[in-house]
Amino acid sequence: MGSGASSNRSVQKAKDSNLGQLLAEKVARADEVATQIQELTDAVATDAVAKARDAVAVSQVNMDELFLRVQEGAAMFSQDMKTKLNSQVQVALANHDDDRINFLLDSAIAASIVDGANPCIRQAADGMAEKQLQEAIAAGEPKRLKGALVAAKRLNATHVPSFGLAVERYREVRKLPQGWDVQQMVLDREGNKMVSKLKVSSPEGKEVFQKLLDLTCRKVYTRDRRGDNVPDRLELVRVTAVTNDDLWADYMVRRENLRRELEADPADFEEYQVDTATGSEGCGAGGEGAQMQEIVTDLATDFGEPLLACVNEVFLFHGTNTFAANKITTGNFKINLAGSNAGTLYGRGIYLAENATKSDEYTQPLPSGERHMLVCRAMLGRVYYTDEKKTDPRTCEDACLRGRFNSVLGDRKKCRGTFREFIIFDEEQVYANYILSYRRVNAPAAPAAAASAAAAS
Secondary structure (H helix, E strand, O other), X not given: OHHHHXXXXXHXXXXXXXXXXXXXXXXXXXXXXXXXXXXXXXXXXXXXXXXXXXXXXXXXXXXXXXXXXXXXXXXXHHHHXXXXXHHHHHHHHHOOOHHHHHHHHHHHHHOOOOOOOXXXXXXXXXXHHHHHHHHHHHHOOHHHHHHHHHHHHHOOOOOOHHHHHHHHHHHHHHOOOOOOOHHHHHHOOEOOEOEEEEEOOOHHHHHHXXXXXXXXXXXXXXXHHOOOOOOOEEXXXXXXXXXXXXXXXXXXXXXXXXXXXXXXXXXXXXXXXXXHHHOOXXXXXXXXXXXXXXXXXXXXXXXXXXXXXXXXXXXXXXXXXXXXXXXXXXXXOOHHHOOOOOOOOOOOOEEEEOOHHHHHOOOOOOOOOOEEEEEEEEEOOOEEEEOOOOOOHHHHHHHHHOOOOOEEEXXXXXXXXXXXXXXXXXXXXXXXXXXXXXXXXXXXXXXXHHHHHHHHO
């Protein structure tokens, strides 16, 4: 029994050994098959990628070829259209068919082919512009003159003889100042606005505006600075003169009406002096303060019209941002947005200041640090004066909108030691004359003051 059992165990061990070896061989074979599958997969993927790259390259070649063909087709179509238009315009010119000429010129403008390379189209454009300008000059109507000038610009025909004559006729009927470049206003037109914004490039001109900033600065802090330091100086970067046909005409009509109104009823009228005419306190050293009146007089006269003291016409500042400065000088102030920067202490109106440092409080800098402020002509007319610390905005509004006054003077300089503010509730009483681009300048701290500030921090 003992020897038989031992024999059986040996046989079993041999079987287990063979089974283990068999399993090991199968595992090795499975690994080999997996490796082969991976290699095959990699090969297939590599082949697929290569084929995809080839396809993309072929596709790119096809796309480039297609793009070239489209360009060639467009050029052929454009040339064909020019040829046909030229031919049709030639026939219309021969037949003196103005309606047909105008129709064809509209097509030429849409296709941007009103140029010297298309002689018949050029001839038709010049002839039509000249005819419309002559008719508008004879009619002498502002709207018709403006339309003919704008049409000449669209037709690239500002070189025709009657263009300059129409410009002068338009200046005459619209009573625009002689110094205005009306031709440039036509060329720079913004939408339906005859407006031009030209840089004052002369060093002498820029020096005048720098002096205007310097002599109206007062280093006084108010809460509207919201923690910012009062700058030591406002350094001028650029001056832009604004000539705006519609806004100037509205302003001048309002000025004449106000003059007549105050002439007929001068009660409660008082002429006010402002710092933009006399200089701020403490700015008279070396006789500079005495130059302010001359500076302002020259600015007003050179631009177009002297200031009228009988309507309290003055120059005042308005702080803003670059976007609003361009919007205001093109389309005027918007009373419904008034106070969005300056608050509405005296009602919803246009807030102006006689001191550049006051208007600077409401400017917003560009990333470069550049800020923007308007120099405006303003008619104060009959002024509603208040030196109360707390005012009722509705009372101020009613004094001008329902009462006999034309503006509000809030004297915070008297009651708080800060600044006087001027508020106008009629957009036509303000004309944004210049855009000043400038930077704030602060003097470096003295060594002792800097050390003290560092120790305190």
